[in-house]
Amino acid sequence: MARLPVYLRALQALQDRGTLTVSSEALASAAGVNSAKLRKDLSHLGSYGTRGVGYEVEYLVYQISRELGLTQDWAVAIVGIGNLGRALANYGGFGTRGFRIAALLDADSAMVGQNVASLDVRHIDNLEEVVRTKGVSIGVITTPAAAAQGVATRFVEAGVASILNFAPVVLNVPDGVDVRKVDLSIELQILAFHAQRRADGDGRGVGRAGLELT
Amino acid sequence: MARLPVYLRALQALQDRGTLTVSSEALASAAGVNSAKLRKDLSHLGSYGTRGVGYEVEYLVYQISRELGLTQDWAVAIVGIGNLGRALANYGGFGTRGFRIAALLDADSAMVGQNVASLDVRHIDNLEEVVRTKGVSIGVITTPAAAAQGVATRFVEAGVASILNFAPVVLNVPDGVDVRKVDLSIELQILAFHAQRRADGDGRGVGRAGLELT
DNA sequence: CCCACTTTGTGCGTGCTTTCACAAGCGCGT
DNA sequence: ACGCGCTTGTGAAAGCACGCACAAAGTGGG
Known part of the structure; x- marks a missing residue:
């Protein structure tokens, strides 16, 4: 559940x-x-x-x-070290919950070698090797949309069966591979949708009724 | 939908x-x-x-x-300018879809005045004023968990009825206020859960069957 | 030892969501 | 003008999740 x-x-x-x-x-x-x-x-x-x-x-x-499955350690690799990738790498909440950022990868040579969150960014060509040597079992994709499918395919072929995708595309993966998608624009759009329905439907202002649970 | x-x-x-x-x-x-x-x-x-x-x-x-409701412009305020808040502020995908980052707020005085994504970070004490003058209708919370409920309450009292919450807490809000939650740790935990079920259930390796849709 | 109170575990009805399957509608080639 | 193939829109069935409400089980006081 x-x-x-x-x-x-x-x-x-x-x-x-x-x-x-x-x-x-x-x-x-x-x-x-x-x-x-x-x-x-x-x-x-x-x-x-x-x-x-x-x-x-x-x-x-x-x-x-x-x-x-939090009693064991899960090694996570992040591909795409832009703003979001960096934010995730630096987010402390993972370590305390059984997740360890094991590798950071990027396609941009200018990024490679930089030190982010105590890890050296490596070139994406090393993906397969990194997955093997570090025992990565969860892949996080924070690349631009155009690159996401390629990265996902490489993850799957390297043996990674769990992918968290922040890129705004639907990934095609074989059966048995688990993809979860987080799309920030979509969350905002859903909020806007409901906000508009509130505005359309009735003239009353923002609800100020008694405090209720979500 | x-x-x-x-x-x-x-x-x-x-x-x-x-x-x-x-x-x-x-x-x-x-x-x-x-x-x-x-x-x-x-x-x-x-x-x-x-x-x-x-x-x-x-x-x-x-x-x-x-x-x-994307034919109109939605003004968004982000509270909590840490790694994630900064990543969101710099994310270009919003502007093209009817969302405009109208204000950045933080409780840390050292942060106030800094320029992030062409906006000056303002102190959270100005929240109500900013909401009013900029016409903010969507609030994004990227603060630590402990501060999130307080910010949410202030948003609601200022008239913001749509909140996107990245802090790992359940927010208490009045009826009629719409809260969406994005929790990165939870996404990883769900992946780990499924990964473990795969590993528990059977000894076969990662699925490599024919390419299928999600 | 018994009784009143609290809280779990779950059977059951209800309403929503998803999916199948097919009739109705539209365009194109002849 | 006509019929064939493709695609939509939707009725009906199946599946699922939710929540009520209650029996079973445990606690503590007298």
Whole structure:
């Protein structure tokens, strides 16, 4: 389920606050979901709650981490060291969650050799070698749209079966390869769409009703 | 529908290639969806296809743009000018799609006054004033998690009803306010989850079967 | 030991989304 | 003018996710 990471984040926040047990109701509200849905999700990975009490935070953190595969280390390679690639390389949030940036690659020779986030940028010609020697299993593509498909194909042929794509194109990959796409323009467009519907439909201003959960 | 922006992107790619008309089948495969779904989506905004021929690319681009509200200009404010905030500010893809970065804000006085992407970074205390004078209707939050809720609340009280949140927290906002969340760690965790399932389930290597659509 | 209270786990109805499959419509060649 | 092939638009079926509501299970107090 795609919601497990959200639960995990909420649980870790609770853990930092020293909470030992949590009810499905409380956790659900922290994660922004329905409590029945949360209980059903958790029951799918085996039942770890105690009726009348709730869930033990620490144990649940461990169970979800294991289910998500975060108990092992994942080596990540980023291709395309522009603004976004650099931002990702410097983002600290990955290391603490089982992900390690293992390599930075770019097609621009002027970029190669630069030191970004304590890593030397290497030329994309070394992709296959880097994947092999560093054991890369997740590829991140932050290239311009035109280059993305080529990089994806090379990743797949090098044995990388998980790709996170920031380029605004739909990637063609063989069956069995997992691609997730993050497109910032599309997110904005969806917001604009809803904003316009609000404006079209009715004349009332921005909602100021009582504070509600998402 | 959340798929319209994807269709739009595919259509614009076709337009650049000089294509005049496109069948639902071809467009669907370019957008990575089922053709029946695409036809149903398009029929919901009125029918613009010709049986036996397909859809006129240019007209469809216009219709979808209008439906998404991209014929008007949306002013965007970015709060939190760290690596990611800077990357977004410098990303050129927004301007061409009806979005204009109107202001950059940060809480760190050392950051205030710096020039990023031809804009002066202003202190977050000016948020309300900036929203008013620049007509900001979309807020982007790229602050640390701890600051995100406060910024969101100020955005809402200033009249911004559309928020794009990159901070790893669930935002509490009143009804009627639209929040979209992009969490890079969560995307990686979902990839890791699937990668592990592949590894658990069976001993066969990475799929190398015939080329397939997503 | 029993009872009242809390919280989990889940069966079931409901509504939405996706997909199939096909009739209706359009253009082109003859 | 006519028929053939291609493509749209949509009714109907299947699948899925969501959330209610309740039985089962555990806790703590008297």
